[in-house]
Amino acid sequence: MLSNGYLYNQSLFKAKTLEVSKKKLLEQIHQAKIGKQTAFNYLLDTYWNEVYAFQLIRLKNEYEAEEITIETFAKAFDKINTFKEEYTFSTWLITISKNIHIDKLRKSKSHIQTQNSEAIDQQMQKIADDSPSPEDNLIKQQNLAELLQFIKQLKPPYQEVINLRYFQEMSYKEIAEKLDEPINNIKVKLLRSKKLLSEIITGKRT
Numbered sequence: 001m002l003s004n005g006y007l008y009n010q011s012l013f014k015a016k017t018l019e020v021s022k023k024k025l026l027e028q029i030h031q032a033k034i035g036k037q038t039a040f041n042y043l044l045d046t047y048w049n050e051v052y053a054f055q056l057i058r059l060k061n062e063y064e065a066e067e068i069t070i071e072t073f074a075k076a077f078d079k080i081n082t083f084k085e086e087y088t089f090s091t092w093l094i095t096i097s098k099n100i101h102i103d104k105l106r107k108s109k110s111h112i113q114t115q116n117s118e119a120i121d122q123q124m125q126k127i128a129d130d131s132p133s134p135e136d137n138l139i140k141q142q143n144l145a146e147l148l149q150f151i152k153q154l155k156p157p158y159q160e161v162i163n164l165r166y167f168q169e170m171s172y173k174e175i176a177e178k179l180d181e182p183i184n185n186i187k188v189k190l191l192r193s194k195k196l197l198s199e200i201i202t203g204k205r206t
Contacts, residue, residue: 048192
């Protein structure tokens with residue numbers, strides 16, 4: 001039989017773990033607010049599965065769920081300065097994702113065609129900078145023939161942005177124009193594709 005002291009210590013350990021996790025999250029959000037790419041990577045990697053699973057349950061379609069998840073993070077990163085620490089970050093993301101889905105349904109029903117012609121502002125530029133990340137360095141170190149084989153394991157949309165970025169050396173703006181997508185979506189898609197590609201290279205994918 002477990003003693004009350006043991007149970008107390010276990011509860012205390014869990015409480016401290018949650019406190020440390022929350023502290024780290026708030027630090028990463030703060031770093032994202034000042035434009036640190038590593039912080040955007042952390043938030044994307046930490047919450048991608050949760051947002052994607054939420055949309056997959058709603059849509060029953062992997063492609064559509066992935067596209068809305070990309071848009072969710074693009075919008076969240078663009079509006080990161082509006083996030084208030086008293087709220088739960090995952091709930092904030094899910095709310096954004098839900099609203100994007102609802103908005104798409106409304107536009108689909110009314111057959112409204114919209115185009116994103118907004119100027120690229122300073123906040124949008126923060127989502128990803130041009131300084132090499134660990135993933136960038138890992139990708140560039142690979143033998144070309146092997147790298148091409150690794151890239152083939154990615155989904156087509158991720159293959160496309162990797163090709164445009166690394167092999168055609170296009171800027172974020174040029175890729176966005178070529179694919180006719182908002183630049184924030186391109187930045188998030190590149191962050192995600194680099195993460196997946198680096199996991200393939202290092203053999204960490206399950």
